[in-house]
Amino acid sequence: MEKKTENVVGALVLGLADAVLDEAGNHAPEKGQAAAAIALLRHEPGMTIEQLRRALGMSHPGAVRLVDRLAVDGLVARRPSVADKRAVALHLTEAGDESCNAILASRYRRIARALEVFDPHERETFRLLAEKLLTAFVEDVDHAYSVCRLCDTSACVDCPVTCSLLSRQGGAPTAAG
């Protein structure tokens, strides 16, 4: 009977992800991927709708409409892309930046609260094991953006996701986590 580990891990990741997504959604204009879109635009200003679409795992019309709504809400601005005149360069407005701060802060607080039961040694052990898991978990660049879509890039020095991708094939994600 060693399926218990998988069950416990499954329950933990589901419960924590639920909580984080709920918190994040509460600080975005709508539930769903809006908060993730905002957070992604912080680490990748100028990102394209197509890149966003792949990171969020949605259809293209879905991504266009999501950006429409975020633009109407005044959180995201479409700018012409200089390199490719077909593409749109997405940027956070000031309001979008503030919304992003709220999203990242609430996410951090929620996870930190869950980790409060650990003493410093347990915390460090858990971090190392989580990093090992995460390093092997990420499949490619699109997946990396998806996994790290709510991360605070500035707080993640030597992000294991980025490091893993770089060491694996030298692909060039500018910053994925």
Added chain:
Amino acid sequence: MEKKTENVVGALVLGLADAVLDEAGNHAPEKGQAAAAIALLRHEPGMTIEQLRRALGMSHPGAVRLVDRLAVDGLVARRPSVADKRAVALHLTEAGDESCNAILASRYRRIARALEVFDPHERETFRLLAEKLLTAFVEDVDHAYSVCRLCDTSACVDCPVTCSLLSRQGGAPTAAG
């Protein structure tokens, strides 16, 4: 700079939950909470729509319509409740039971694959820390059902969620994970 632990844990739980939910959805007639409803009805046969609604965090009409669709698909059967003639006792049909097997198996495989990078000692350490986290994480019975909604009850002896709730206040969840 000790926010990194929260970032790594956040990325891990988000990525793994995404993967598990996607796998589960692929073995249910629709995305969303359908797979969770099916799995919940395995550990709690006779469950009520209202209980389901709370565990899945949806509106009541939403739960009624979800059960409608699952009934049309032949996976769930509404039976009259003997204790309370207002209520409906929900049960899995044979097809629903098979669907549940597929959901739980795919979930198990996905998590097991992620854990393959661990040697036995790391695996055991991670399990203990995850259990500690989970024990402190669960808030009440409804939350427990939500967190454990995709668990395989039969594989989770001494489920830390159930144990935590029982030891905390002697509430009587018959089996929550």
Added chain:
DNA sequence: TGCTGTCTATGCGCGACGCATATAATTTCG
């Protein structure tokens, strides 16, 4: 120049959601 692939945008139908409400059964309390 012309052809193919890529990026964005939109018309359209479908389906899920949730509010408000209706009905039935249970519980509470005078």
Added chain:
DNA sequence: CGAAATTATATGCGTCGCGCATAGACAGCA
């Protein structure tokens, strides 16, 4: 006991997001 408040289920209805199919603009290559 019997009326009121509570709880469980069901449904009409409007709204909204989604994704398919398509159209238009541009890039890159022959």
